[in-house]
Amino acid sequence: MLISSQALSVRFGRNLILDRVSISVFPGEVVTIVGPNGSGKSTLLKTLIGSVLPTGGQVIRAEGLKIGYVPQRLYIDETLPMTVNRFLALPTRRSKEAVAQALRRAGVDGLEKQQVMSLSGGQLQRVLLARALLEEPSLLLLDEATQGLDQRGTADFYQQIDMIRQESGCAVIMVSHDLHVVMKRTDRVVCLNGRVCCEGIPETVSQSPEYKALFGLDDDDVFGVYRHQNSACNLSGGSLNAG
Known part of the structure:
Protein backbone atom coordinates (compact mmCIF):
# COMPACT_ATOMS: atom_id res chain seq x y z
CA MET A 1 0.00 0.00 0.00
CA LEU A 2 1.29 3.48 -0.92
CA ILE A 3 -1.17 5.68 0.95
CA SER A 4 -4.44 5.37 2.84
CA SER A 5 -6.86 7.48 4.79
CA GLN A 6 -8.56 5.97 7.80
CA ALA A 7 -11.86 7.50 8.98
CA LEU A 8 -10.59 10.86 7.75
CA SER A 9 -12.66 13.89 8.71
CA VAL A 10 -12.06 17.55 7.88
CA ARG A 11 -13.95 20.58 9.18
CA PHE A 12 -13.66 24.17 8.06
CA GLY A 13 -15.27 26.12 10.88
CA ARG A 14 -18.71 24.60 11.42
CA ASN A 15 -18.76 22.94 8.00
CA LEU A 16 -17.99 19.21 7.84
CA ILE A 17 -16.22 18.75 4.48
CA LEU A 18 -15.07 15.13 4.82
CA ASP A 19 -16.85 12.63 7.05
CA ARG A 20 -14.87 9.52 8.02
CA VAL A 21 -13.44 8.90 4.54
CA SER A 22 -11.37 5.71 4.17
CA ILE A 23 -9.54 4.89 0.94
CA SER A 24 -6.34 3.03 0.01
CA VAL A 25 -4.10 3.19 -3.06
CA PHE A 26 -1.67 0.47 -4.09
CA PRO A 27 1.44 0.55 -6.35
CA GLY A 28 0.69 0.97 -10.05
CA GLU A 29 -3.03 1.49 -9.45
CA VAL A 30 -5.16 4.23 -11.01
CA VAL A 31 -7.90 5.43 -8.67
CA THR A 32 -10.41 8.10 -9.70
CA ILE A 33 -12.29 10.21 -7.17
CA VAL A 34 -15.59 11.41 -8.63
CA GLY A 35 -18.24 13.65 -7.13
CA PRO A 36 -20.18 16.86 -7.72
CA ASN A 37 -18.78 20.32 -7.05
CA GLY A 38 -18.30 20.90 -3.33
CA SER A 39 -18.11 17.20 -2.51
CA GLY A 40 -14.65 17.45 -0.90
CA LYS A 41 -12.54 15.97 -3.71
CA SER A 42 -9.85 18.67 -3.69
CA THR A 43 -9.88 18.78 0.11
CA LEU A 44 -9.23 15.03 0.19
CA LEU A 45 -6.19 15.36 -2.07
CA LYS A 46 -4.82 18.30 -0.08
CA THR A 47 -5.24 16.28 3.11
CA LEU A 48 -3.46 13.30 1.57
CA ILE A 49 -0.44 15.46 0.69
CA GLY A 50 -0.47 17.18 4.09
CA SER A 51 -1.44 20.74 3.15
CA VAL A 52 -4.77 20.38 5.03
CA LEU A 53 -4.79 18.92 8.52
CA PRO A 54 -7.55 16.44 9.39
CA THR A 55 -9.81 17.04 12.37
CA GLY A 56 -10.31 13.30 12.76
CA GLY A 57 -8.80 10.06 11.52
CA GLN A 58 -5.38 9.80 9.94
CA VAL A 59 -3.38 9.50 6.72
CA ILE A 60 -0.86 6.66 6.48
CA ARG A 61 1.91 6.93 3.88
CA ALA A 62 4.42 4.28 2.87
CA GLU A 63 7.93 4.96 4.10
CA GLY A 64 9.83 7.12 1.62
CA LEU A 65 6.72 7.83 -0.46
CA LYS A 66 7.28 10.56 -3.05
CA ILE A 67 4.18 12.40 -4.24
CA GLY A 68 3.80 14.50 -7.37
CA TYR A 69 0.83 16.90 -7.29
CA VAL A 70 -0.84 18.67 -10.22
CA PRO A 71 -3.29 21.29 -8.91
CA PRO A 137 6.98 10.34 -7.68
CA SER A 138 5.72 6.89 -6.88
CA LEU A 139 2.26 8.47 -6.54
CA LEU A 140 0.90 11.11 -8.92
CA LEU A 141 -2.11 13.19 -7.81
CA LEU A 142 -4.15 15.02 -10.47
CA ASP A 143 -6.76 17.46 -9.15
CA GLU A 144 -9.08 17.91 -12.17
CA ALA A 145 -5.94 18.60 -14.18
CA THR A 146 -7.86 18.71 -17.50
CA GLN A 147 -10.33 21.35 -16.36
CA GLY A 148 -10.72 23.95 -19.11
CA LEU A 149 -9.21 21.73 -21.82
CA ASP A 150 -11.22 20.71 -24.87
CA GLN A 151 -12.00 17.07 -25.66
CA ARG A 152 -8.86 16.56 -27.75
CA GLY A 153 -6.65 18.27 -25.17
CA THR A 154 -8.15 16.09 -22.44
CA ALA A 155 -7.60 12.90 -24.45
CA ASP A 156 -3.98 13.87 -25.20
CA PHE A 157 -3.31 14.70 -21.54
CA TYR A 158 -4.63 11.35 -20.32
CA GLN A 159 -2.64 9.54 -23.00
CA GLN A 160 0.49 11.25 -21.66
CA ILE A 161 -0.39 10.10 -18.13
CA ASP A 162 -0.78 6.58 -19.49
CA MET A 163 2.72 6.72 -20.98
CA ILE A 164 4.16 8.07 -17.73
CA ARG A 165 2.56 5.31 -15.69
CA GLN A 166 3.82 2.61 -18.03
CA GLU A 167 7.30 4.14 -17.99
CA SER A 168 7.63 4.72 -14.24
CA GLY A 169 5.11 2.32 -12.69
CA CYS A 170 3.73 5.08 -10.48
CA ALA A 171 0.22 4.98 -9.03
CA VAL A 172 -2.24 7.71 -9.98
CA ILE A 173 -5.09 9.37 -8.11
CA MET A 174 -7.28 11.42 -10.47
CA VAL A 175 -10.04 13.76 -9.34
CA SER A 176 -12.98 14.38 -11.65
CA HIS A 177 -16.65 15.29 -11.53
CA ASP A 178 -17.42 13.33 -14.73
CA LEU A 179 -17.21 9.55 -14.55
CA HIS A 180 -17.72 9.19 -18.31
CA VAL A 181 -14.44 11.03 -18.92
CA VAL A 182 -12.44 8.39 -17.03
CA MET A 183 -14.57 5.24 -17.44
CA LYS A 184 -11.91 3.34 -19.37
CA ARG A 185 -8.93 5.10 -17.81
CA THR A 186 -9.08 3.84 -14.26
CA ASP A 187 -8.83 0.65 -12.22
CA ARG A 188 -11.11 1.77 -9.39
CA VAL A 189 -13.59 4.58 -8.74
CA VAL A 190 -14.42 6.19 -5.41
CA CYS A 191 -17.65 8.21 -5.45
CA LEU A 192 -17.39 11.01 -2.89
CA ASN A 193 -19.92 13.45 -1.48
CA GLY A 194 -18.42 14.39 1.85
CA ARG A 195 -18.32 10.66 2.57
CA VAL A 196 -17.65 7.61 0.40
CA CYS A 197 -21.00 6.84 -1.28
CA CYS A 198 -19.81 3.86 -3.31
CA GLU A 199 -16.57 2.31 -4.56
CA GLY A 200 -15.52 -0.28 -7.13
CA ILE A 201 -14.69 -0.81 -10.78
CA PRO A 202 -16.12 1.87 -13.12
CA GLU A 203 -18.82 -0.35 -14.61
CA THR A 204 -20.14 -1.27 -11.16
CA VAL A 205 -20.09 2.28 -9.80
CA SER A 206 -21.83 3.73 -12.87
CA GLN A 207 -24.73 1.31 -12.33
CA SER A 208 -25.02 1.80 -8.56
CA PRO A 209 -28.14 3.51 -7.16
CA GLU A 210 -25.91 5.77 -5.01
CA TYR A 211 -24.05 7.09 -8.05
CA LYS A 212 -27.23 7.62 -10.07
CA ALA A 213 -28.90 9.44 -7.19
CA LEU A 214 -25.89 11.66 -6.56
CA PHE A 215 -25.68 12.84 -10.18
CA GLY A 216 -29.41 12.72 -10.93
CA LEU A 217 -29.04 10.04 -13.62
CA ASP A 218 -31.46 7.46 -14.95
CA ASP A 219 -30.67 4.33 -16.99
CA ASP A 220 -30.79 6.23 -20.31
CA ASP A 221 -28.18 8.66 -18.99
CA VAL A 222 -25.89 5.80 -17.93
CA PHE A 223 -26.15 4.11 -21.32
CA GLY A 224 -25.35 7.46 -22.90
CA VAL A 225 -22.24 7.63 -20.73
CA TYR A 226 -21.05 4.30 -22.15
CA ARG A 227 -21.63 5.40 -25.76
CA HIS A 228 -19.88 8.71 -25.17
CA GLN A 229 -16.89 7.09 -23.50
CA ASN A 230 -16.47 4.45 -26.18
CA SER A 231 -16.26 7.25 -28.75
CA ALA A 232 -13.78 9.22 -26.67
CA CYS A 233 -11.65 6.12 -26.16
CA ASN A 234 -11.31 5.65 -29.90
CA LEU A 235 -10.16 9.25 -30.24
CA SER A 236 -7.55 8.94 -27.50
CA GLY A 237 -5.99 5.82 -28.94
CA GLY A 238 -5.66 4.09 -25.59
CA SER A 239 -6.56 4.05 -21.95
CA LEU A 240 -4.91 4.20 -18.57
CA ASN A 241 -5.97 0.66 -17.81
CA ALA A 242 -2.80 -1.04 -18.96
CA GLY A 243 -4.10 -4.50 -18.09
Missing part, protein backbone atom coordinates in the same frame (compact mmCIF):
# COMPACT_ATOMS: atom_id res chain seq x y z
CA GLN A 72 -6.63 22.18 -10.42
CA ARG A 73 -5.39 25.65 -11.27
CA LEU A 74 -2.40 27.89 -10.60
CA TYR A 75 -2.57 31.61 -9.92
CA ILE A 76 0.43 33.60 -11.15
CA ASP A 77 0.80 37.38 -11.11
CA GLU A 78 0.46 38.40 -14.76
CA THR A 79 2.99 41.19 -14.25
CA LEU A 80 5.66 38.78 -13.02
CA PRO A 81 8.10 37.78 -15.78
CA MET A 82 9.02 34.14 -15.35
CA THR A 83 10.27 31.58 -17.80
CA VAL A 84 9.27 27.94 -17.64
CA ASN A 85 12.86 27.07 -16.70
CA ARG A 86 12.81 29.46 -13.75
CA PHE A 87 9.35 28.30 -12.66
CA LEU A 88 10.47 24.66 -12.60
CA ALA A 89 13.59 25.61 -10.61
CA LEU A 90 11.54 27.05 -7.71
CA PRO A 91 11.88 26.55 -4.81
CA THR A 92 14.62 23.95 -5.41
CA ARG A 93 17.31 24.42 -8.02
CA ARG A 94 17.12 21.89 -10.84
CA SER A 95 19.70 21.07 -13.47
CA LYS A 96 18.94 21.97 -17.07
CA GLU A 97 19.04 18.27 -17.89
CA ALA A 98 16.44 17.43 -15.22
CA VAL A 99 14.10 20.21 -16.40
CA ALA A 100 14.46 19.19 -20.05
CA GLN A 101 13.74 15.55 -19.21
CA ALA A 102 10.65 16.44 -17.14
CA LEU A 103 9.26 18.60 -19.96
CA ARG A 104 9.90 15.81 -22.44
CA ARG A 105 8.10 13.29 -20.25
CA ALA A 106 5.19 15.71 -19.93
CA GLY A 107 5.04 16.07 -23.71
CA VAL A 108 6.13 19.72 -24.00
CA ASP A 109 9.86 19.59 -24.56
CA GLY A 110 11.54 22.79 -25.70
CA LEU A 111 9.49 25.24 -23.62
CA GLU A 112 12.27 26.15 -21.19
CA LYS A 113 12.68 29.76 -22.36
CA GLN A 114 9.00 30.53 -22.90
CA GLN A 115 7.21 32.88 -20.49
CA VAL A 116 4.77 31.06 -18.22
CA MET A 117 2.06 33.67 -18.82
CA SER A 118 2.26 33.11 -22.58
CA LEU A 119 1.44 29.39 -22.32
CA SER A 120 -1.87 28.00 -23.52
CA GLY A 121 -4.07 26.21 -20.99
CA GLY A 122 -2.93 22.83 -22.25
CA GLN A 123 0.74 23.80 -22.19
CA LEU A 124 0.46 25.15 -18.63
CA GLN A 125 -1.09 21.90 -17.40
CA ARG A 126 1.75 19.96 -19.04
CA VAL A 127 4.30 22.25 -17.35
CA LEU A 128 2.59 21.64 -14.00
CA LEU A 129 2.80 17.94 -14.75
CA ALA A 130 6.52 18.33 -15.50
CA ARG A 131 6.95 20.07 -12.15
CA ALA A 132 5.33 17.10 -10.43
CA LEU A 133 7.51 14.65 -12.33
CA LEU A 134 10.69 16.38 -11.13
CA GLU A 135 10.05 14.68 -7.78
CA GLU A 136 10.23 11.23 -9.44
